[in-house]
Amino acid sequence: MSDTTQELVLAADGRPLKQSLRRALLRQKLRALxxxxxxxxxxxxxxxxxIFSMLFRSVENEIVPDTLPGVTQALADWDSSTGELPNxxxxxxxxxxxxxxxxxKTHTRLGSRLNYEMTGxxxxxxxxxxxxxxxxxxWQDPLEDIDPNFKDGAFWYEMMSGTDGEDxxxxxxxxxxxxxxxxxxxxxxxxxSMQIAEMLPWTTRAYTxxxxxxxxxxxxxxxxxxxxxxxxGALGMDLTNPDSVAAIQxxxxxxxxALKAAVANVDQLxxxxxxxxxGKENEDWLSPEVWSxxxxxxxRMTPGYFLNAVDMQxxxxxxxxxxxxxxxxxQLFMRTLVMALIITASCVVLGYPVAWLLANLPMRTASxxxxxxxxxxxxxxxxxxxxxxxxxxxxxxxxxxxxWLGFVNDADRLILMNNATGTIIAMTHILLxxxxxPLYSVMKTIQPSYLxxxxxxxxxxxxxxxxxxxxxxxxxxxxxxxxxxxLAIGYYITPEIVGGTSGVFISNRIAYHISSSLNWGLAAAxxxxxxxxxxxxxxxxxxIVGIDNVKLGG
Amino acid sequence: xxxxxSISVTALLVASSGTSFAADDMAxxxxxxxxxxxxxxxxxxxxxxxxxxxxxxxxxxxxESSNEAVAKLRxxxxxxxxxxxxxxxxxxxxxxxxxxxLAMEIDPDEMLEAAPDGTSAEDxxxxxxxxxxxxxxxxxxxxxxxxxxMVPEGVSAPDDICDVFDVETYPGKRxxxxxxxxxMEWALLCDGVAKDDVYDVLAxxxxxxxxxxxxxxxxxxxxxxxxxADTPQLLADGEVFMGSTYNGRxxxxxxxxxxxxxxxxxxxxxxxxGWIIPAGLPEDRLARVKDFLRFATDTQxxxxxxxxxxxxxxxxxxxxxxxxxxxxxxxxxxxxPTDPKNSKNTFLYNYEFWADYRDDIDAKFQAWLxx
Numbered sequence: 001m002s003d004t005t006q007e008l009v010l011a012a013d014g015r016p017l018k019q020s021l022r023r024a025l026l027r028q029k030l031r032a033l034x035x036x037x038x039x040x041x042x043x044x045x046x047x048x049x050x051i052f053s054m055l056f057r058s059v060e061n062e063i064v065p066d067t068l069p070g071v072t073q074a075l076a077d078w079d080s081s082t083g084e085l086p087n088x089x090x091x092x093x094x095x096x097x098x099x100x101x102x103x104x105k106t107h108t109r110l111g112s113r114l115n116y117e118m119t120g121x122x123x124x125x126x127x128x129x130x131x132x133x134x135x136x137x138x139w140q141d142p143l144e145d146i147d148p149n150f151k152d153g154a155f156w157y158e159m160m161s162g163t164d165g166e167d168x169x170x171x172x173x174x175x176x177x178x179x180x181x182x183x184x185x186x187x188x189x190x191x192x193s194m195q196i197a198e199m200l201p202w203t204t205r206a207y208t209x210x211x212x213x214x215x216x217x218x219x220x221x222x223x224x225x226x227x228x229x230x231x232x233g234a235l236g237m238d239l240t241n242p243d244s245v246a247a248i249q250x251x252x253x254x255x256x257x258a259l260k261a262a263v264a265n266v267d268q269l270x271x272x273x274x275x276x277x278x279g280k281e282n283e284d285w286l287s288p289e290v291w292s293x294x295x296x297x298x299x300r301m302t303p304g305y306f307l308n309a310v311d312m313q314x315x316x317x318x319x320x321x322x323x324x325x326x327x328x329x330x331q332l333f334m335r336t337l338v339m340a341l342i343i344t345a346s347c348v349v350l351g352y353p354v355a356w357l358l359a360n361l362p363m364r365t366a367s368x369x370x371x372x373x374x375x376x377x378x379x380x381x382x383x384x385x386x387x388x389x390x391x392x393x394x395x396x397x398x399x400x401x402x403x404w405l406g407f408v409n410d411a412d413r414l415i416l417m418n419n420a421t422g423t424i425i426a427m428t429h430i431l432l433x434x435x436x437x438p439l440y441s442v443m444k445t446i447q448p449s450y451l452x453x454x455x456x457x458x459x460x461x462x463x464x465x466x467x468x469x470x471x472x473x474x475x476x477x478x479x480x481x482x483x484x485x486x487l488a489i490g491y492y493i494t495p496e497i498v499g500g501t502s503g504v505f506i507s508n509r510i511a512y513h514i515s516s517s518l519n520w521g522l523a524a525a526x527x528x529x530x531x532x533x534x535x536x537x538x539x540x541x542x543x544i545v546g547i548d549n550v551k552l553g554g
Numbered sequence: 555x556x557x558x559x560s561i562s563v564t565a566l567l568v569a570s571s572g573t574s575f576a577a578d579d580m581a582x583x584x585x586x587x588x589x590x591x592x593x594x595x596x597x598x599x600x601x602x603x604x605x606x607x608x609x610x611x612x613x614x615x616x617x618e619s620s621n622e623a624v625a626k627l628r629x630x631x632x633x634x635x636x637x638x639x640x641x642x643x644x645x646x647x648x649x650x651x652x653x654x655x656l657a658m659e660i661d662p663d664e665m666l667e668a669a670p671d672g673t674s675a676e677d678x679x680x681x682x683x684x685x686x687x688x689x690x691x692x693x694x695x696x697x698x699x700x701x702x703x704m705v706p707e708g709v710s711a712p713d714d715i716c717d718v719f720d721v722e723t724y725p726g727k728r729x730x731x732x733x734x735x736x737x738m739e740w741a742l743l744c745d746g747v748a749k750d751d752v753y754d755v756l757a758x759x760x761x762x763x764x765x766x767x768x769x770x771x772x773x774x775x776x777x778x779x780x781x782x783a784d785t786p787q788l789l790a791d792g793e794v795f796m797g798s799t800y801n802g803r804x805x806x807x808x809x810x811x812x813x814x815x816x817x818x819x820x821x822x823x824x825x826x827x828g829w830i831i832p833a834g835l836p837e838d839r840l841a842r843v844k845d846f847l848r849f850a851t852d853t854q855x856x857x858x859x860x861x862x863x864x865x866x867x868x869x870x871x872x873x874x875x876x877x878x879x880x881x882x883x884x885x886x887x888x889x890x891p892t893d894p895k896n897s898k899n900t901f902l903y904n905y906e907f908w909a910d911y912r913d914d915i916d917a918k919f920q921a922w923l924x925x
Contacts, residue, residue: 108653119914123906126653325763328921394727395792418777501732501778501923509920515625517913518650 055531058309058524061302064294066178067110068097072298080292080316090291091274092202092237095135099230100209102129104180104217116519117304117314118293124284131281136229138277139236142268147258156231157223159255160207162193172208188215190222199238199247206234237274239266292316305525329509329526333533336505339420340488346428347435347484348477354432355439355476360448377433385497388426392417392498418500426498431487435480442476478545486534506530580842581639583613588642590618592806593827596862597642597691599880601850608849612842623647627656627832636832639843645826648688649905657687657830665844667852669871678853678869682826684905689851690828690868692859695891695900696736697822699804700796701789702814715821715899716744718796719768721775726795729785732778734765734919735908736798736823739901741768743821753907762915766922778923789815801891805864809882809889819896825903826868866892 011020065072070093078086101107111125140150149155169191177184190211197204210231211222218225238244239262248259262269278285296314297304304314311327312319321327354373358366376384391397394413402408416422446469454464492507499508506526513523541547586602588594594616602614617638619626624647630636643651651657660666662683666675676683682690698718704726705711717724718740730737742752742761745768755761769776777794779785785799786807796818807813829851831843849855856867857875864886867873876886887893891900 105655109655112650112653115910116913120910122653123910126909326917326921328917328924331924393791393793496780515622517916518624518628518654519913 054520055524055528057521058305058528059301059303060521061297061304062178062300063110063113064297065300066181067101067106068094068294068298069175069179070094070097071294075291075295075298078291078295080288080295083288085275085286085288086291088273088275091278091285094278095132095233095274096202096206096209096230098125098128099132099136099206099228099233100176100213101179102132103213103228104176106179112518114293114297116308116517116522117297118290120284121290121293124282124290128278128281128285133229135274135277135281136231136233138233138270138272140229140232142265142270143232143235143262146265146268147261149255149258150232150262151226153226154223155255155258156207156227157190159253159258160190160192160196160204160211162191162196164194165192165197165204165208168192168194168197168204169208169212172205173212176209176212184212184216186216188212188222190215193253195251195253199244199251200235201244202234202237203231206231233274235262236269239263239269305521306529308522309525309529329506332504332506332509333529335420336489336507336530337533339424339503339505340485342424343427343431343488344481344485346424347432348481350428351432351435351439351480352473352477355436355443358436358440359443359446373433373436376429381430381493382497384430385426385494388422388429388498389417392422392425417498418503420499420503422498422500423495423503423505426494427488427491430494431484434483434487438479438483439473439476442479443473446472474545478541482538482541485537489534490530579838580845581836581839582611582842583615584639584839584842584846585615585617585637586640586642587617587619587623587638589620592863593802593865594618596859596865597850599862600859601846601855604855605846605849624650624654624656627651628654631656631833636834638832639835639839640847641830641832642691642827643830645684645688645690645828646903646905646908648828648830649685649909651830652685652687653909656833658833658835659686660689660831662689665848667848669853669869671871673871675851678871680870682868684826687830688826688828689830689847690826691851691856692827692863692865692868693824693892694827694865695801695819695822695824696731696798697801697804697891698796698798698818698820699785699789699807699815700818701792701794702816704792704795711816712796712818713820715740715818717818719744719772721772724795727775727777727788727793728772729777729779729788729794729797729799731798732780732923734915735903735912737769738762738765738915738919739823740821741765744768749901753904756915757907757911762918766918770922786813786815789813801889802864805889809879809884817896819891820899821901822891822896822899823901823903824891827865828868860886860890864889864891866890 009017011017013020071090074090074093075086078090098107101110107125107129108122111122114125115122143150169188173184173188188211190208192204192208207227210225210228214220214222214225245263245266248256248263251259275286284290296316302314307313307319308322309329311322311330313322354369358369358373361369389396393399394415396416398416399408399413403410403413408414416425450468450472451464454468455461459467489505490507491505492511495504496508496511499505507530510523510526510530513519513526586597588597598616602616606612606614620642623641623643627636627638627641630638641657648657652659662675662679666679666689668674669678679690682693684690698712698715700712702711706723706725709723712718712724718728738756739752742755742765743749745764747755747761747764756765777788777797779788779797779799782800782803785794785797786803788794788797790807790811790813801817801822804815804817808815808817829847831840831847835843851869853869853871854875856869857872857877859865860867860872860876861878861880867876873892876890878884879886888895891897
């Protein structure tokens with residue numbers, strides 16, 4: 001080490017050996033990665049991504065701000081604790097947003113979403129959607145009487161058109177696109193005029209929405225179509241605003257006469273508020289409760305589904321427990337865990353002797369026994385469960401035999417199914433192979449000579465088994481238990497068929513919310529909780545038993 | 555009969571040749587979604603086979619997914635890949651699909667055949683057009699059946715819905731559907747609520763509790779079912795004395811399988827089943843579906859269906875044409891839920907009410923069940 005300028009070791013090609021080695025290793029790693037790449041990509045695309053996008057629904061709540069962008073913004077300042085209704089500005093936004101949504105048929109979707117939080121909102125949105133035209137016509141009819149030009153689609157087009165309102169158009173287009181969830185790209189054939197937009201802000205919004213929908217979705221020419229009723233309603237809104245009225249007085253562009261006539265005859269227009277109009281459509285709009293629900297759920301993300309999944313709810317005063325007669329999920333989670341543990345335990349008790357026999361009988365008999373274990377495993381799950389139904393029901397095989405033998409009185413036959421007992425019996429049977437097979441593969445590797453050695457050293461049968469054999473079979477029990485427990489906790493079909501009411505699992509509720517109530521957010525929240533619980537238990541298991549002690553095969 | 559059939563087939567062929575010029579623009583295969591079992595068989599026999607005879611080049615694929623049609627359609631729609639062309643659903647699901655924008659809106663007069671006497675389709679279906687997206691085919695009812703051999707001696711057979719709640723006179727188990735719909739209404743009816751007030755009462759928390767309390771009086775004697783086939787099986791095995799299910803299921807248990815079961819028609823709840831077209835079909839497939847739909851929902855086809863299953867046709871004009879069972883040769887009219895003798899006291903499923911209250915009441919019902 002006297003020479004400080006240490007010479008590098010070179011490989012055969014003259015490069016430093018270290019670098020050359022690293023490169024070779026990297027190449028190897030890349031090759032390995034390439035080999036598993038098809039599987040990896042497959043798993044990510046078909047498994048990981050869908051699962052996470054499903055789980056994401058448990059917090060996602062974009063439908064509310066996307067469908068009612070104006071309302072949710074205007075509602076932000078409203079204080080629900082006062083018990084007063086929001087001001088008319090909110091109702092005006094509601095009219096513009098709802099009209100647009102009802103044209104695109106998304107208002108009922110929002111209604112279904114909010115109905116999960118407050119009963120009655122589904123029909124509130126559905127029925128109001130039908131009455132929006134009537135509200136607009138309250139203004140349309142007198143406006144057309146004041147100046148017949150208002151009947152003419154081409155007149156409206158000419159009046160609203162300009163050259164400088166591109167930004168406004170794009171803003172409304174984006175709002176539309178996020179609401180319907182698809183692109184609204186294309187030529188609208190209309191650009192709002194900024195002068196009009198400043199003078200008549202509500203009308204411009206409504207008309208721009210109309211123009212976008214007409215041109216892009218209906219594929220009609222905007223100038224040839226009569227505007228939506230909402231445009232007249234919006235003009236009514238503008239005419240109550242002193243600034244707009246003043247601007248109209250000094251306006252001299254196209255349509256100035258008609259607008260001035262409308263201002264002059266403003267007393268012919270309905271002297272009412274949009275709040276009153278919505279109240280006429282459905283008095284639920286005048287309930288502050290409806291509005292606080294909308295306000296509570298107007299953010300893009302919501303903890304609401306998760307709270308629901310643990311029997312809590314979001315209220316204006318913070319998070320609260322649900323009323324007792326609606327609490328169900330905590331109980332179901334507990335039941336699922338307890339029953340899965342019972343099933344796992346009974347699988348161990350029943351499976352251990354069978355696996356021992358399998359491992360220790362002579363080859364021929366063991367194969368036969370193996371087939372007996374596997375045969376039900378190869379039979380359809382539904383068939384096996386239905387067979388249990390035939391066996392377990394009150395007029396079923398087991399009860400008949402017991403009555404015939406005189407063990408049970410005919411009048412009080414055992415109730416073996418449509419309760420937790422039925423689920424435990426049927427699921428233990430169905431999951432038993434998942435316990436026996438890992439146990440067997442571990443027991444197969446235990447040398448019989450150990451037992452003989454123990455006995456020859458003076459151990460009784462029990463001591464030999466308990467001190468020598470059993471500890472060696474623990475990895476098999478561990479593997480079998482993990483398999484059975486994790487399968488049991490997510491089981492769905494068997495509890496559904498034989499579980500009745502007290503033997504169903506949380507997965508049955510998840511299935512109900514996925515396929516029947518369509519509350520996918522709640523289903524995703526329940527599923528996420530189940531996933532976290534399983535991972536948590538797995539972690540505990542690793543800490544206590546150690547996952548290295550688990551053997552799935554020899 | 556043969557002559558009649560051949561005449562009508564010829565007439566149809568002539569009629570259809572008028573529209574066949576458009577055949578080039580129509581897709582040549584169609585995926586229909588239905589419930590499987592006897593019901594789908596009746597649709598195949600009444601509409602699909604005759605249609606295939608008229609259009610031999612069309613392949614019709616059946617998918618037995620109506621049970622989870624709403625969820626699957628939503629998933630397909632989100633994936634932008636709707637593979638179904640026509641879906642058979644119950645009216646409540648049609649309402650939801652329409653609300654969710656997953657089903658296409660229908661103009662009955664434009665898309666459906668008028669009745670033979672010229673009545674427009676809209677009037678012919680009448681009140682049964684409960685949703686803008688829904689074309690009803692049949693009226694079915696959820697009602698009770700009971701085992702005739704389990705009626706206690708000296709007691710008259712049950713003929714009142716409240717006999718279900720009377721476990722003293724009629725001891726034995728009952729099977730009820732594991733959901734609040736129908737059960738809550740029956741419970742209130744038998745707890746002294748007038749028929750017209752049932753939904754007003756059920757809209758209040760007190761009314762919901764009242765219904766659950768009434769159900770609680772028989773809770774220990776109830777086996778809850780979730781598949782339509784459960785009750786017929788439970789009745790056949792003697793597991794229950796009486797149970798609710800769809801009337802067609804009971805019909806096949808009684809008439810086709812000759813079980814000692816009888817109907818308890820009192821307070822049967824009418825419900826509808828029919829077609830929806832998924833939203834956003836490409837034009838050629840839509841054209842084919844429309845063509846099929848026009849044929850499959852005309853007066854004769856709906857009447858034909860009743861030859862195979864005991865559900866009432868949804869068109870008023872089909873009712874007089876209902877004949878005999880195709881195989882058993884018995885008169886079908888007395889087995890129809892709409893027969894005057896059977897429909898002395900009926901209920902029509904209140905779609906709007908349940909669309910609103912379903913989640914709320916279901917939560918309470920499930921919590922009550924779990925107690």
